[in-house]
Amino acid sequence: MNAGAAAPALSAADVSVRLTGALIVDRATLELKAGELTALIGPNGAGKTTLMRALAGLLPAEGRIALNGRTLAALSAGERARNIAYLPQGNVFHWPMSVAAVVALGRHPHADAFSPLSDADRTAVGRALAATAVEPWAARAVTTLSGGERARVALARALATQAPILLADEPTMSLDPRHQLVVMDLLARAAHDGGAVLAIVHDLALAARFADRVVMMERGRLVADGAPREVLTPQRIAAVFGVDAVITDSAVGPIPILRRPL
Amino acid sequence: MDMARRSGWRLETALIVLILVLAVLSLMVGPAGLSPKAALAGLIDGAGPAGIIVREIRLPRTLLALLIGATLGLSGAALQGLLRNPLAEPALFGAPQAAAAAASFMIAFSFASATSLMVPLAGIAGALVSIGGLVAIAGRRATLTVTLLAGLAFASFAGAMTALILNLAPNPYAALEIAFWLLGSLEDRSTDHLLIAAPFCLVSWILLAANARAFRALTLGEDAAASLGVDLGRVRLMVVVGVALGVGAAVAVAGSIGFVGLVAPHLVRRAVGSDPARVLLPGALAGAALLMVADIAVRALPAADELRVGVVTALIGVPFFLAMIFSERRLLEGAPS
Numbered sequence: 248m249n250a251g252a253a254a255p256a257l258s259a260a261d262v263s264v265r266l267t268g269a270l271i272v273d274r275a276t277l278e279l280k281a282g283e284l285t286a287l288i289g290p291n292g293a294g295k296t297t298l299m300r301a302l303a304g305l306l307p308a309e310g311r312i313a314l315n316g317r318t319l320a321a322l323s324a325g326e327r328a329r330n331i332a333y334l335p336q337g338n339v340f341h342w343p344m345s346v347a348a349v350v351a352l353g354r355h356p357h358a359d360a361f362s363p364l365s366d367a368d369r370t371a372v373g374r375a376l377a378a379t380a381v382e383p384w385a386a387r388a389v390t391t392l393s394g395g396e397r398a399r400v401a402l403a404r405a406l407a408t409q410a411p412i413l414l415a416d417e418p419t420m421s422l423d424p425r426h427q428l429v430v431m432d433l434l435a436r437a438a439h440d441g442g443a444v445l446a447i448v449h450d451l452a453l454a455a456r457f458a459d460r461v462v463m464m465e466r467g468r469l470v471a472d473g474a475p476r477e478v479l480t481p482q483r484i485a486a487v488f489g490v491d492a493v494i495t496d497s498a499v500g501p502i503p504i505l506r507r508p509l
Numbered sequence: 510m511d512m513a514r515r516s517g518w519r520l521e522t523a524l525i526v527l528i529l530v531l532a533v534l535s536l537m538v539g540p541a542g543l544s545p546k547a548a549l550a551g552l553i554d555g556a557g558p559a560g561i562i563v564r565e566i567r568l569p570r571t572l573l574a575l576l577i578g579a580t581l582g583l584s585g586a587a588l589q590g591l592l593r594n595p596l597a598e599p600a601l602f603g604a605p606q607a608a609a610a611a612a613s614f615m616i617a618f619s620f621a622s623a624t625s626l627m628v629p630l631a632g633i634a635g636a637l638v639s640i641g642g643l644v645a646i647a648g649r650r651a652t653l654t655v656t657l658l659a660g661l662a663f664a665s666f667a668g669a670m671t672a673l674i675l676n677l678a679p680n681p682y683a684a685l686e687i688a689f690w691l692l693g694s695l696e697d698r699s700t701d702h703l704l705i706a707a708p709f710c711l712v713s714w715i716l717l718a719a720n721a722r723a724f725r726a727l728t729l730g731e732d733a734a735a736s737l738g739v740d741l742g743r744v745r746l747m748v749v750v751g752v753a754l755g756v757g758a759a760v761a762v763a764g765s766i767g768f769v770g771l772v773a774p775h776l777v778r779r780a781v782g783s784d785p786a787r788v789l790l791p792g793a794l795a796g797a798a799l800l801m802v803a804d805i806a807v808r809a810l811p812a813a814d815e816l817r818v819g820v821v822t823a824l825i826g827v828p829f830f831l832a833m834i835f836s837e838r839r840l841l842e843g844a845p846s
């Protein structure tokens with residue numbers, strides 16, 4: 248886990264993505280390092296989700312995306328899946344499967360068609376259930392849970408893969424304040440346990456509070472990348488989000504307070 | 510999960526026992542009623558009238574009901590897994606209708622006799638076009654509204670094509686034959702029919718069962734499933750071809766039999782914890798049992814002429830479909846999809 252502290256786990260160099268002809272991501276260059284929680288912030292339509300899907304290998308992209316130095320496109324689907332866990336927006340569960348069965352889906356890249364869960368799989372699932380504190384509902388149908396509970400189950404599913412890289416698209420979307428803190432804390436813990444975590448976050452205060460690094464995106468381009476206090480300045484927030492903000496020192500560090508739209 | 514697995518095998522064992530009982534019943538029931546003993550004796554030694562009735566008439570019919578019922582049940586469960594939707598069913602997507610239109614064309618214009626290989630091949634091609642078109646139109650998010658509307662359009666178009674073929678058929682007897690065959694029946698089918706359909710159905714089973722784990726991963730949506738290593742393009746292709754092979758072959762030998770794929774998986778889904786992978790086998794077994802029951806019922810019911818089994822499955826299936834819509838309507842209205 249410590250060996251990769253300096254080398255990027257996932258790197259993107261001059262990555263561009265076009266969707267139906269339109270340039271959505273424009274020459275993005277980004278490195279995700281083990282042990283770091285990186286927050287990807289930016290206004291709606293900036294291209295954050297598209298960039299993340301490209302990093303997850305789900306979209307064809309120009310430029311080079313590399314996993315531990317190896318081009319992502321050259322990896323098998325299984326190898327990619329064992330290394331990059333992706334948590335899409337919205338915590339979708341189409342069938343009322345049990346929480347335990349849903350979390351076990353995280354082991355999909357590790358199993359083959361004919362083997363049931365191995366001991367390693369069971370251990371990983373057990374750890375993910377425990378880390379997210381969803382064990383008590385393991386036997387319940389996932390569709391009967393509240394939004395906050397479902398968010399934790401979705402995160403447990405992604406953690407169960409035990410991939411060194413975790414990409415989470417708005418993991419705090421439509422959660423109550425307590426669950427926003429719970430989920431961000433879990434992501435920070437996953438990073439500090441040695442993972443490279445990238446999370447799209449809309450709440451700038453949450454980004455400032457939990458992220459080790461903040462990457463700011465505007466109209467397809469990455470316009471800032473650094474420590475939260477360097478990136479989240481009133482000038483940048485005004486320029487990119489069109490919001491008048493002040494940075495206030497709090498017990499948990501400097502936090503942007505948003506005052507009014509400009 | 511272990512508990513679910515154990516109770517699952519119990520479910521499958523129970524369904525297999527049910528199918529064996531139904532098979533014996535199916536050998537007994539008909540214009541000439543046979544006792545269980547006489548039916549089994551006829552099956553084993555093949556001697557006398559009972560032997561001929563059981564071996565030549567009722568055994569192929571029974572096996573065909575099992576084969577087609579299982580294929581339709583499995584096709585429904587697989588489509589539901591692919592589209593993440595309990596209302597998916599080949600007949601709602603126009604697959605049997607398109608298969609029937611293509612097969613009717615072959616028969617009406619005398620390109621093929623009813624037992625030649627050209628009929629199932631045409632049926633498979635028709636089903637392939639409708640299911641392939643539907644999955645392509647439904648697209649990445651596969652919302653219920655788009656899927657069902659596209660299915661309605663395919664089914665209606667296939668129905669119109671069949672009407673056109675009946676309209677233009679050069680031989681009125683062929684048109685009448687097609688009209689009856691379209692109702693769906695297992696009456697007077699021979700071992701030849703069984704041998705025509707079986708290979709296609711077997712390939713269909715393999716293609717659909719091979720994607721069980723993909724269906725399970727798809728409960729998280731297409732992006733998450735892809736991120737888990739599921740090759741969605743391949744899964745879609747295999748399911749489309751698998752359903753088309755099974756439904757096309759089934760329609761070619763037995764006409765249009767709908768709604769088994771909707772009803773059968775629904776009956777067993779809760780027992781397997783709604784796991785779209787685990788529902789495949791019991792869904793297929795329940796499909797076989799359902800079609801056998803329907804086929805026994807049409808023989809046992811007192812009627813001047815034998816009822817067509819496709820009529821019976823539609824009479825049961827459509828109200829069942831309405832009941833499912835009714836029970837899920839809150840979800841259907843409220844959900845963004």
